[in-house]
Amino acid sequence: MPKREILDPQGKAVLGALPRLGFFGVTDVRQGKRFELEIEGEPPEEMLEQARRMAETLLSNPVIEDFHVSLVDSVGPVERRPEPVEGTTP
């Protein structure tokens, strides 16, 4: 995420678009990025540490962005994902 004190022109653009679409009450929008790194099996602690180093060196620019690394369960290989039911938002 862009740091709080850094202007986020993209977030401002989204903020400006919301009332035009009839969504009111939002006072600020900030736009960031999310990277999903997939690994096989249970990740060892050093893998998480490595992910933090990736975030620090390449995935984010610590001068203007903050990051956090978290572990989530994979939903499995893409081809085994359940099909979204027609008419609903996946």
Added chain:
Amino acid sequence: MRVGVVTFPGSLDDVDATRAVRIAGHESVALWHGDHDLRGVDAVILPGGFSYGDYLRCGAISRFAPVMTEVIDAAGRGMPVLGICNGFQILCESHLLPGALIRNDHRRFVCRDQRLRLDNTDTAWTSAYSPGAEITVVLKNGEGSYVADQPTLDRLEGEGRVVARYLDGNPNGSLHDIAGIANDEGNVVGLMPHPEHAVEDLCGPGADGLGFFTSLLESRVGAS
């Protein structure tokens, strides 16, 4: 001098930078992003463009190109390095220069002739200008807003490392109207506007940009 111009995938202004180098009386040397080789050059230019499509962040992937290992080493030994536009972004991502460049505050691409004031003419790339000189060169960027935290800005101002400042209004939201900065040795300079597009009277806003390239001749910062 032998001046290298690096071509990354997506560089646009390497040819104009090469031309500017030659017009300034230097020998130009084409450098390739994928080579661990500076081919014996005395100075390096990282040109403008959209290296790696600006994916991830502008300059973020180029910073890890093989040639950048050599550029960062050479810069540390005092070799003059000039980053223009995307090159400036690469220098910031490489931590050769402090701060970062983010999207223009007005969110539009800007392309115009831009007046600048040169506030530091002691660098390897600006010594041909007289202090406080006002010049007009091309400015064209989408992510040219210079940002840094307050201690960094204070240090840049206190040490006179703001090389160029925008005149006649701030075109992109850069803090302190900063158009270009130098490292503390003055051999590494990053500049958002494009002096290489202003080296001949025939095209562009004039030849005000040529001084960045002729400065190398009288530079006090020698290449190692």
